[in-house]
Amino acid sequence: MAPAQSGAVLGLSLSLLLGACRIQAVKLSSDNLTPTVMEFQSVELSCIIKSTKTPNPRIEWKKIRNDETTYVYFDDEVTGAFENRADLLNRASLMIKNATRTDTATYRCEVVAKSDEKTIDEIKIVLTVQVKPVVPRCIVPKSVPVGSAAALYCDEKEGFPNPTYRWYWNSEPLPEESKSHPKYVNSSFKVDPKSGTLTFTSVVKADTGVYYCIATNQAGSAKCEGHSMEVYDLNIAAIVGGVIVVVLILALIIMGLCFAYRKGYFANSKPSTSYKTPAKPDCVNYLRTEDEGDFRHKSSFVI
Incomplete structure (x- = not known):
């Protein structure tokens, strides 16, 4: 048998042997x-x-x-x-x-x-x-004074995998950080897309508006209703004036009480005299007859 034929036969035998091993x-x-x-x-x-x-x-x-x-x-x-x-x-x-x-x-x-x-x-x-997210629960403060901190919350617990969150202001999507966009450079907010929290370090009047968030995962998305947040100025003069008015009212009340006390309106009234039946003396017995009144005798009296 030629060497070439021998090699072919040997190769075929090995293939059959390996095939038999694999099939086991x-x-x-x-x-x-x-x-x-x-x-x-x-x-x-x-x-x-x-x-x-x-x-x-x-x-x-x-x-x-x-x-x-x-x-x-x-x-x-x-x-x-x-x-x-x-x-x-x-x-x-x-x-x-x-x-x-x-x-x-x-x-x-x-x-x-x-x-x-x-x-x-x-x-x-x-x-x-x-699992597609359900409508998330959004919490937005109704009013916040200028310069104070504020936090807005968006939470959804049904979606799987866990959704990510995006906040919208007056129907415009907010970036994750205000400083990253020239339109919001005067604001001070940050958005956490995993927790759904929108936080303001110090709100300004321009932050007033309607806010809502959308929760999204691979299965779909869901949106909460919009909530208005108003940013108002603190009227320092009105606050100081109110405090002064309260102090004046308290002072007038105290002065009135002092005047009434001096005039004797709070003096105690004289105690009323109470009349009681005189007590009967000890060691005295009282006998009553039809013809006489009370007949008094002492315990030492002997009939």
Whole structure:
């Protein structure tokens, strides 16, 4: 046999041998290890059996969330919370219908092939169910004096992943920092897009207006109603005048009380004389007859 033919035969033999070795092990793969789906939509968790010589391998799906593991597919049946809303697809893949936010978790596909030398293989798939934000709760002060600090809050707790926030003033989007935009250079605000807080170090009259915020994530966005904030000037003269008026009124009240006291309006009235029936002396007995009045005798009187 020629050397070339010998090499070809040897190569073919090695290929067959390697193929035979590979076929002895169950092997899994997936088209998507990190699927993402909107809430209430369907999603496929891809688990593909690439190789096995076991005709009917055992297939199991498990859900891992918050360090808790539960069965999804076991003993050829969908179990637990996925009953009636999940099916096995293409032999080993899992189709979840009407996905909810609680379905966000890590899922493990396990295949046991008893006829293979390597009898078990598994893959993990991380599912994210995105939830659109609801209308955020916005807190805006109604009025703030010039020069004071102020804080506006925007909060939304339903959206997943956590939304980011943007504030609007008179329907115009605000930058994250007033100093970064020439239009707001005279203001002193900062926006935290993660917490949704809009803070003013020192408000000015130009900050008066209608404020609202929008919460946004990959699933959508939601907006709160606009709230008016008025920035007003402090009238120092009016404040000082008010204090003076209060002091004068208190002084007049005190003077009136002193005058009334001197005139005797608060003097105590004379105590009234109370009349009481004279008490009967001790050791005296009183006897009453029809013809006489009270007959008095002392205890020493002997009949």
